[in-house]
Amino acid sequence: MRWLAGLFFLLMTVPLILPNNYYLTVLILCCLHAMNAVGLCLLVGHAGQISLGHAGFHGLGAYASAYLSTTVGLSVGWSMLAAVGLTAVVSALVGLPSLKLKGHYLAMATLGFGIILSILFTETVDITGGPAGFVGIPRLSLFGWELTRDIALYRFVVVILCVMVWLSFNLIHSRLGRALRALHTSEKAAQAMGVDIANHKLFVFVLSAVFSAASGSIYAHYLTFIAPASFGFTFSVELIVMVVLGGMVSIPGAIVGAFFITVLPEFLRAFENVEILLFGLILILSMMFMPDGLAGGWNRLWAWIAARAKGAAHG
Amino acid sequence: MDPSTLLQYLVTGLTLGSTYGLTALGFTIIFNTTGVINFAQGEFVMLGGMMSVSFMAALGLPEPAAVVLAVIGATLIGALVERLAIRPVRHCPPINLIIITIGVSILIRGLAMLVWGKDTHALEPFSGSAPILVLGAAIMPQTLWVLGVSLVLLSGLKLFFSATIHGKAMLACSYDAKAASLVGIGVPRMVRLSFMISALVGAVGGVLLAPITLTSFDVGVMLGLKGFAACILGGLGNPFGAAAGGIILGVLESLGAGFVSSAYKDALAFVILLVLLFVKPSGLFGRKDFKRV
Numbered sequence: 001m002r003w004l005a006g007l008f009f010l011l012m013t014v015p016l017i018l019p020n021n022y023y024l025t026v027l028i029l030c031c032l033h034a035m036n037a038v039g040l041c042l043l044v045g046h047a048g049q050i051s052l053g054h055a056g057f058h059g060l061g062a063y064a065s066a067y068l069s070t071t072v073g074l075s076v077g078w079s080m081l082a083a084v085g086l087t088a089v090v091s092a093l094v095g096l097p098s099l100k101l102k103g104h105y106l107a108m109a110t111l112g113f114g115i116i117l118s119i120l121f122t123e124t125v126d127i128t129g130g131p132a133g134f135v136g137i138p139r140l141s142l143f144g145w146e147l148t149r150d151i152a153l154y155r156f157v158v159v160i161l162c163v164m165v166w167l168s169f170n171l172i173h174s175r176l177g178r179a180l181r182a183l184h185t186s187e188k189a190a191q192a193m194g195v196d197i198a199n200h201k202l203f204v205f206v207l208s209a210v211f212s213a214a215s216g217s218i219y220a221h222y223l224t225f226i227a228p229a230s231f232g233f234t235f236s237v238e239l240i241v242m243v244v245l246g247g248m249v250s251i252p253g254a255i256v257g258a259f260f261i262t263v264l265p266e267f268l269r270a271f272e273n274v275e276i277l278l279f280g281l282i283l284i285l286s287m288m289f290m291p292d293g294l295a296g297g298w299n300r301l302w303a304w305i306a307a308r309a310k311g312a313a314h315g
Numbered sequence: 316m317d318p319s320t321l322l323q324y325l326v327t328g329l330t331l332g333s334t335y336g337l338t339a340l341g342f343t344i345i346f347n348t349t350g351v352i353n354f355a356q357g358e359f360v361m362l363g364g365m366m367s368v369s370f371m372a373a374l375g376l377p378e379p380a381a382v383v384l385a386v387i388g389a390t391l392i393g394a395l396v397e398r399l400a401i402r403p404v405r406h407c408p409p410i411n412l413i414i415i416t417i418g419v420s421i422l423i424r425g426l427a428m429l430v431w432g433k434d435t436h437a438l439e440p441f442s443g444s445a446p447i448l449v450l451g452a453a454i455m456p457q458t459l460w461v462l463g464v465s466l467v468l469l470s471g472l473k474l475f476f477s478a479t480i481h482g483k484a485m486l487a488c489s490y491d492a493k494a495a496s497l498v499g500i501g502v503p504r505m506v507r508l509s510f511m512i513s514a515l516v517g518a519v520g521g522v523l524l525a526p527i528t529l530t531s532f533d534v535g536v537m538l539g540l541k542g543f544a545a546c547i548l549g550g551l552g553n554p555f556g557a558a559a560g561g562i563i564l565g566v567l568e569s570l571g572a573g574f575v576s577s578a579y580k581d582a583l584a585f586v587i588l589l590v591l592l593f594v595k596p597s598g599l600f601g602r603k604d605f606k607r608v
Contacts (some may be wrong), residue, residue, distance in 0.1 A: 057374065097593040102350055103409075108547045109592045111583035119582040233540065237417055244414050277425030279472065283418030284400055291407050 040209030048184030053114025059231025061213025091209030133227035247293025319451025322501035334564020337520030338542025339557035341513035348491035357539020393514025438525035497530030550598030
């Protein structure tokens with residue numbers, strides 16, 4: 001767990017050396033995406049259940065929170081809690097039938113659900129504002145504590161992210177985590193050992209949806225504007241890519257993957273139209289040369305350096 | 316309800332459905348030989364349409380020549396994709412392969428945007444645009460082209476798989492790649508062939524569709540998803556089920572758009588799919604021995 005303390009310290013001190021607020025915005029987005037990636041890492045990496053619809057849960061958190069705080073007039077804190085609760089219920093209802101499916105079928109079911117949600121965000125104009133977006137969402141404030149400055153919001157986001165990571169880490173190393181890994185390897189063997197696979201899968205599915213919804217509701221209250229384009233199929237794919245790039249089973253990897261995928265377009269923006277092309281190329285090449293993700297690549301690089309250092313010492 | 320309106324919706328649905336079916340066919344051909352879901356399948360469809368437009372405008376070719384050239388071009392790109400992106404990683408877990416095909420689709424879309432820009436392009440209908448009136452429904456000549464060519468392509472593939480040595484070899488790969496290679500079938504060659512055939516089928520679909528629904532660099536995304544949906548609807552791994560799945564999806568979508576709401580027509584396709592997955596996950600025409608755990 002030392003790395004988590006290190007991560008917390010690093011994330012908290014980075015803003016001190018940033019030249020301007022633009023970088024802070026990117027950092028906040030990185031952390032929000034990392035929340036999604038950590039949840040998805042539990043689901044995809046540890047439980048072995050692929051989801052191509054998590055952008056939908058992210059959007060549900062964002063829209064529900066925006067609607068409750070702006071149209072209904074609930075306080076932001078309660079709106080966010082209610083949005084996360086609603087997403088938990090919806091994800092449980094979707095998860096019950098979906099998680100009986102496997103492989104490509106589960107991918108298709110979650111993908112279909114994500115697309116249905118993103119079409120709803122676009123078409124229910126009275127509630128969501130339609131393609132033009134939802135405007136005038138209040139800034140984040142929690143039960144009387146206003147987070148008006150970006151730096152205060154950033155610190156809040158870092159704390160939430162670290163809490164999520166801490167929870168996930170404990171989960172992985174608990175009985176439940178071992179049960180998940182068992183069912184990832186072989187559902188039949190896990191069942192024979194007495195693991196309640198249906199409930200375990202559902203629990204992780206709901207947990208990952210809750211992480212996504214929390215991230216989505218913070219996103220809505222940070223930007224004060226949301227549009228359906230941010231919660232479509234492309235974003236679901238990006239989320240999966242973050243996890244896979246990070247190395248699937250590695251939570252630190254998922255965070256690095258999230259930061260990488262979020263920051264990459266910011267760097268590529270200098271190349272304008274070539275941006276999307278390079279993004280595709282980087283995906284292909286990193287999968288080819290680092291099939292076990294950035295985490296695996298890092299480990300191999302480290303092993304290589306260690307071997308070289310040892311060789312140098314001996315000879 | 317007016318029968319001519321119903322007929323009109325059916326015709327529209329059949330037309331759209333045929334192109335979904337052709338995309339789905341491409342998915343299953345690759346899935347059968349490699350076990351990979353190729354997320355770049357929609358991009359082959361886009362390439363077919365865009366390249367035809369380009370060859371006509373840039374080289375001043377007559378439409379039939381441009382179309383043939385575009386389909387050949389897309390087929391070669393299919394081979395290139397297999398050689399450069401799939402073969403080097405064929406031993407990776409399926410999820411990595413999925414990510415790579417997603418990367419390929421982003422790459423092709425990015426290249427298309429650089430080459431053709433973000434504008435939509437139109438292709439002339441093959442034999443004019445004077446509608447044929449049948450029982451009060453207007454049928455565009457292009458619709459007949461779509462249905463006719465799809466049918467020819469489908470029968471051609473059926474013949475290919477049942478009567479040619481290459482087709483049988485590909486089927487053998489789909490049952491058991493290791494056993495196929497033991498009896499002397501060059502599995503890598505079959506994989507390359509499957510990518511070429513599915514790119515060809517996709518591109519033909521794109522060429523047929525371009526005069527009806529305009530084409531642009533990003534039409535492949537939704538078409539790919541609908542094709543994937545059609546594939547699952549018909550039963551993954553069954554090419555003719557996939558084609559039928561596409562037709563069913565197209566017709567239901569067109570009826571839904573006509574009688575319920577056109578805003579939700581894309582959602583309808585996926586709602587039907589979800590219901591089917593929950594009730595009968597092996598698809599309408601899937602194998603009976605599908606394991607549901």
